[in-house]
Amino acid sequence: MSRIALVSAMHEELAAVLERMPDEQKTVVAGREFWVGHWHGHEVVAVLSRIGKVAAATTATTLIERFGVKRMVFTGVAGGLAPHVNVGDVVVAREFIQHDMDASPLFPRHEVPLTGMTRFAADAALSEALATAAPLAMQDMLATLPQTEWLNLDLSNAQLHQGLIASGDRFVSQTMESQALQRELPDALAVEMECAALAQVCHDYDVPLAAVRTISDRADDAAHVDFPRFIQSIASRYSVAVLDRLLVQLSA
Ligand code: ADE
Numbered sequence: 438m439s440r441i442a443l444v445s446a447m448h449e450e451l452a453a454v455l456e457r458m459p460d461e462q463k464t465v466v467a468g469r470e471f472w473v474g475h476w477h478g479h480e481v482v483a484v485l486s487r488i489g490k491v492a493a494a495t496t497a498t499t500l501i502e503r504f505g506v507k508r509m510v511f512t513g514v515a516g517g518l519a520p521h522v523n524v525g526d527v528v529v530a531r532e533f534i535q536h537d538m539d540a541s542p543l544f545p546r547h548e549v550p551l552t553g554m555t556r557f558a559a560d561a562a563l564s565e566a567l568a569t570a571a572p573l574a575m576q577d578m579l580a581t582l583p584q585t586e587w588l589n590l591d592l593s594n595a596q597l598h599q600g601l602i603a604s605g606d607r608f609v610s611q612t613m614e615s616q617a618l619q620r621e622l623p624d625a626l627a628v629e630m631e632c633a634a635l636a637q638v639c640h641d642y643d644v645p646l647a648a649v650r651t652i653s654d655r656a657d658d659a660a661h662v663d664f665p666r667f668i669q670s671i672a673s674r675y676s677v678a679v680l681d682r683l684l685v686q687l688s689a
Contacts, residue, residue: 439507441687442500443476443483443680444493446513446631449673454483454680466499473504477684482506486513489606490535490634497638508563509639510683511648512676514668515602515627516609516656518619522598524655524663525590525671527575527679528626529568530602530648532556533633536618536625537605549637556601557636560645564599567647570682571597578671578678586670601625602650604633608664609656618656628656651675 445451451472455461458481461474472483482504486493500506517523533556540550547555575595582592603625609615618628632648639646653667654660 440480440482440505441684442504442506442509443481444486444496444500444509444511444635445483445676446486446488446511447668447672448485449668450512450676451483451485453673453677457677457681458483466503467495469496469499471499471504477681478688479684481684486511486631486635489630490604493631494634494638497635501638501642501644507644508560509635509644509646510563510567510680511632511635511646512680513629513631513650514653514664514672515629515650516615516654516660517652518603518615518622518625518628518656519598521596522626522652523596524652524667525592526596526598526652527571527675528602528650528652529564529571529597529599530559530632530650531564531599532558532601533636533648534601534603534622534625535605535633536603536622536628537607552637554640557633557640559636559647563645563647566686567649567679567683568597568599570679570686571649574675574678574682577682578674582671582674588666588670592671598626602632602648603628604630606630608660610658610660612657615656627652649679
């Protein structure tokens with residue numbers, strides 16, 4: 438059976454995942470706790486990515502080299518960048534870019550030196566499965582989450598978007614910066630701090646990667662307020678719901 442890595446960005450998400458794994462065993466490597474166990478008949482390895490591109494790349498490399506994972510699925514939150522991507526929406530990545538990669542004039546802006554690549558693709562089949570699971574998971578979550586905890590968001594109308602996710606080593610919390618990113622990468626849907634690094638590692642090792650991010654904030658002047666509220670109430674519940682649906686689907 439091929440091992441699947443379940444990579445989360447936040448403790449709350451990992452805790453919710455571990456509740457679903459009855460037989461998990463912990464191994465510590467590079468200061469990270471890797472939890473090997475089963476969920477819906479799949480052999481899974483659950484771990485926190487940690488925050489930022491280098492931390493995420495180390496986690497991904499360890500998952501592949503030490504734990505032999507053959508597929509990787511990331512869940513977390515992101516800031517909405519494109520004007521139509523609102524708080525509470527869901528983004529399934531189809532491509533990843535490092536928005537802060539700039540070795541110009543030696544290499545073109547955003548190109549990862551010596552790879553000739555600017556954008557890294559998500560795995561098509563795994564992303565398709567995630568996109569099928571995503572709206573079902575939203576319904577599952579809303580069925581058990583009292584409306585008083587919806588943070589005044591219209592979650593029953595949450596939209597699913599698919600496309601480019603931009604990663605960089607910055608929490609984007611200023612409207613000016615978010616607007617500059619939108620001008621620079623007009624098709625980027627959301628911004629976060631890990632997935633393009635995972636994508637580069639997965640590309641090097643030929644390991645399929647898919648990622649889903651709920652939108653916790655608009656990467657603007659209110660981001661520092663919206664982000665923690667969203668994580669506490671919604672993010673981990675959604676992550677576990679989407680993984681639950683995905684793993685059932687992958688067994689079918
Ligand atoms: N993750 C969630 N919101 C974010 C933001 N505004 N910037 C970077 N990463 C994020």
